[in-house]
Every structure is written in structure tokens, then in C-alpha cells.
Amino acid sequence: MAKLRQASLRHANLALVVRTVLGADVPPSRADVAAATSLTRSTVSRLVDELVAGGLLEEVGSATAGTADRPGRVGIVDGSDGAGRQGRPGRPATPLVASRGRFAALGLQVGVGHLAARLVDLSGTVLAEQRVTADLSGTRPNDAFRRLCTLARHVLDAVPDGCRVVGAGLALPGIVDVVDGRLLSAPNLGWEDVRPAPALEQALGDLPLRVGNEADLSAYGYAHPAPGKDRGPQDFIYLSGEVGIGGAVVVGGELVTGRHGWAGEIGHVCVDPDGPACRCGSTGCLEQYAGRVALLSAAGLDAGASPVELLGRVREGDAVASDAVRAAVRALGIALAGVVNVLDLPTVVLGGHLAQVGELLAPDVEAALGRRVLSAHWVTPRVDIAPDDPAAGATGAALLALEGLVRHPAEVISL
Known part of the structure; x- marks a missing residue:
């Protein structure tokens, strides 16, 4: 039983060290990891040795990063008090990073x-x-x-x-x-x-x-641009646009998928019961106004056109394209306000084709949420734009x- 507890503790500490290194904004040294985790310096050194040998972490360069061991300072060798407060002069601290290509x-x-x-x-x-x-x-x-x-x-x-x-x-x-x-x-x-x-x-x-x-x-x-690394915000509603609109809910960096894993279908929130028929079998769904095909068609563009063309037309003052964007903004405001009011997640992230035309949508959607969201008086709703990545x-x-x-x-x- 004692061996089992010891093995479990080792497994937990290995995971703690990995997440500490991968999640750091600046590559940390072993002393930085010890300070951040409250593990002893000798324990961290032993765990890091295992992780480097196993190919999960690698040590790079010299003392160019970190907080406990800064450039120009002498690092702390194993055998210190474990918190990096004192010890014998040793080799300069070496930053730790996730291994590349292993x-x-x-x-x-x-x-x-x-x-x-x-x-x-x-x-x-x-x-x-x-x-x-x-x-x-x-x-x-x-x-x-x-x-x-x-x-x-x-x-x-x-x-x-x-x-x-x-x-x-x-x-x-x-x-x-x-x-x-x-x-x-x-x-x-x-x-x-x-x-x-x-x-x-x-x-x-x-x-x-x-x-x-x-x-x-x-x-x-979007929430985790690399394993173990978090990007702010960690609580948001995500809209993914392609032909239609997909949606997701993230709280504390974790997906909220619902009882069966089907939560987040915001593209099929009804914004007008008398609206156009949707392929899902309902009518007036959000994606019938803000989906890529619907948006381009309403703007007088071919379904195969790029959303960037829509952006250009609006900038040129094209009335039809501008009306299509206004209709999409209205639908997004209605659908998202309902979701924000229910979930208390006032940050929305636009991805896919919605990100490509995000500069047209974001300000007016934010304004619409400001009018429709009950809590907007205390927490102003925000619309962020995800990187333009088709995959x-x-x-x-x-x-x-x-x-x-x-x-x-x-x-x-x-x-």
C-alpha cells in the first residue's frame, strides 16, 4: 500500500511539473518550478530528469529566462533548502520547455x-x-x-x-x-x-x-493554443462559421457539452419562427442569417465567394451587402443575448467565416448585446475575433x- 501511495504521488508530481513548465509564459528554470509548485528543489530536479529523459521536456540555452534564476545570476544547485532562498553557487539556470518533435x-x-x-x-x-x-x-x-x-x-x-x-x-x-x-x-x-x-x-x-x-x-x-497552455479568456461562447454556424461553450477552460455531449448548437437557435426553413428541420435558425452561404447570398455574392469579398463591398458602400451584414448582426444579437442571459458568459469569440468579417460584426454585435443582456449594466459584453484558421x-x-x-x-x- 505504501508503494502504491508513493507511485501515485510521483505520478501526480510529474503531472504538476509538466503543467507548470508548459503553462508558463516564460520558460522556467528548475528553481522556478520548485518555487511555483512548493516542491523541494531536489524533488523537482529528479522529476525533471525523468521528464527530459522521457522526451516530454527539454532544457534549452542558458540563463535567459525565469524568475528565480535570472540572467547574470548564479543558479542554485541541488541540496538547497528547496525554495531557492540559499545554497551553494552552481551552474546557471537552464530554461525548460516542451520537447519539440518528440x-x-x-x-x-x-x-x-x-x-x-x-x-x-x-x-x-x-x-x-x-x-x-x-x-x-x-x-x-x-x-x-x-x-x-x-x-x-x-x-x-x-x-x-x-x-x-x-x-x-x-x-x-x-x-x-x-x-x-x-x-x-x-x-x-x-x-x-x-x-x-x-x-x-x-x-x-x-x-x-x-x-x-x-x-x-x-x-x-482557442482556449488552449498549446498543450498545458491557457489563453485568456477561459470562459466564453464560441461561434464557428463555415456553411452554417456551430457553437461551443467553455467554462474554466473546459468544454461544457451537456448531458449527451450536444450542447452549443447556437447556429440552430431560432431568431424568427416565421423565417426561412433550415436543413435541421426548423425555421428561422441563426445560421439562415449569419451562416456563410446565407450571408453571401443575401449580399448578392455567389456561395463560393470569399467572405473577404463581402468585406470589400461593405467598405465600398454597397447597400445590398451592408443590409446583409445588418441582418446578420441583428440575428446574432438576438441569439447570443439569449445564450448570455442563460449562461452568464458575456464573452463571445467569432471563428471561421465570422472571424473573417469580424471587424464588420463585432462592434455592432457588442452594441446589440449591451442592449439585450440583463447583466450588461455591470459587466459589458465583449466580442473577440479568433485567428483566421480554416482548420x-x-x-x-x-x-x-x-x-x-x-x-x-x-x-x-x-x-
Whole structure:
């Protein structure tokens, strides 16, 4: 029993050290980690040695970073009091960072208009990627997955020597049963009850695959741009725009997925019961006003046009395009105000095509939320714009697959 408790403590401390290093804004030294975790300096040194040997962490450069050991100061050697307060002169502190190219995960994404595959390592670096534009609406799932297999194989063929791929994730635009690994419904693709894993087995082999909703995974990647690292805010509503609109809710950096994992379908919040029919079977859904196809069509643009063209037309004073944006803002204000009032999450992040035209939408959506949200008198609603990334779901899928290394590093270094 004592050995079991000791092993559990070691596992917990390894995870604590990994998360401390990966989450630091500035690469910390061993003494910095000891100060941040309240572990003794000798314990941290022993744990770091294991993590470096196991390929999760690496030491880089000399004393150019950190707080406990600053440039120009003499570091503290093992045998100090553990808090870095005193000790014998030793080697200068060496910053610790996530190892590059030693562990990675594969992120895959199926959109209505594209396929993507990305290999992301523990530092959050994209090591390889493949992306193709394709109209997949109404296609057979296995045809799309065969094309995705080709992309996945190309990316996996580019894995650097000495790099271990630990998992894979697949982002899909629809309602996903994450436990069963099944896509229940993707209205804009026209897919129902699809199991992706068997169709991708040829490319993935024994690599474990986690299937998730594209908006959820994009939101996760926004909150955590690299394993163990947080980006502010950590509490927000995320809108992911492609043909339609997906949504996700993040609280404390964790996805809020609901009882069955289907929470966040903000694109199908009704903003007008008498509005146009939606592919989901309802009417007047948000995505019928602010989805990419609906927005471009209302602006007099072809469905294949870039949202950047819409931006240009509005800047030129095009009345039709400006009216389309106003209608989208109105719909977004109505839908999001209801969500904010229910969830008390006054920060909204726009992704996908909504991010591409975010400068048109954000100020007026903020104003609409200011009028409609009950708590706006005390906390002003804010709209942020996510980086323009057409495969954000693939990145989020890979990052989530890597999270297991951060939470359970002992399982990796013990192999």
C-alpha cells in the first residue's frame, strides 16, 4: 500500500511539473518550478530528469529566462533548502520547455467545404499539414473519408524521426456521440448515423481516434493554443462559421457539452419562427442569417465567394451587402443575448467565416448585446475575433489528444 501511495504521488508530481513548465509564459528554470509548485528543489530536479529523459521536456540555452534564476545570476544547485532562498553557487539556470518533435498527435477535420489533416507536437507546433478544398455536401461519407485517409497518410509519412504519434482526433460539423465515436447528424453534409473509425482505419492503424464536434474542438484549441497552455479568456461562447454556424461553450477552460455531449448548437437557435426553413428541420435558425452561404447570398455574392469579398463591398458602400451584414448582426444579437442571459458568459469569440468579417460584426454585435443582456449594466459584453484558421477543428482535435500526456506523463515515460 505504501508503494502504491508513493507511485501515485510521483505520478501526480510529474503531472504538476509538466503543467507548470508548459503553462508558463516564460520558460522556467528548475528553481522556478520548485518555487511555483512548493516542491523541494531536489524533488523537482529528479522529476525533471525523468521528464527530459522521457522526451516530454527539454532544457534549452542558458540563463535567459525565469524568475528565480535570472540572467547574470548564479543558479542554485541541488541540496538547497528547496525554495531557492540559499545554497551553494552552481551552474546557471537552464530554461525548460516542451520537447519539440518528440510527441505529436494527428488532427483531422471534415468540413462542408474542405478536408484537413494536421500533425501537432507537444509544443503546439504544426509539424505537417494537408488541406484540400472540396464541396462535400450530399457526398457519401466513405468517399469523403477515403480522401481524408490520403491526407492523413501524407501527414503521417512526414513524422520526423524519433517522433511518436500518440493519438488522433477528428472534427465533424454536426451532432456527435463522443463516447460511441459516431456522427449522429450533420445537416449541412446530409449525413446521418456515421461511424468514421472503420473508414479511417487504413490510415490510422492502431492509433486511437477521438471523434468530436468541430466547434467544440475549435473552441478547445482557442482556449488552449498549446498543450498545458491557457489563453485568456477561459470562459466564453464560441461561434464557428463555415456553411452554417456551430457553437461551443467553455467554462474554466473546459468544454461544457451537456448531458449527451450536444450542447452549443447556437447556429440552430431560432431568431424568427416565421423565417426561412433550415436543413435541421426548423425555421428561422441563426445560421439562415449569419451562416456563410446565407450571408453571401443575401449580399448578392455567389456561395463560393470569399467572405473577404463581402468585406470589400461593405467598405465600398454597397447597400445590398451592408443590409446583409445588418441582418446578420441583428440575428446574432438576438441569439447570443439569449445564450448570455442563460449562461452568464458575456464573452463571445467569432471563428471561421465570422472571424473573417469580424471587424464588420463585432462592434455592432457588442452594441446589440449591451442592449439585450440583463447583466450588461455591470459587466459589458465583449466580442473577440479568433485567428483566421480554416482548420481550427483539426488543431483542437490534435491538442486534445495531446492533453493525455500532460495529465498522465508517467504513463509515457514508464514505457
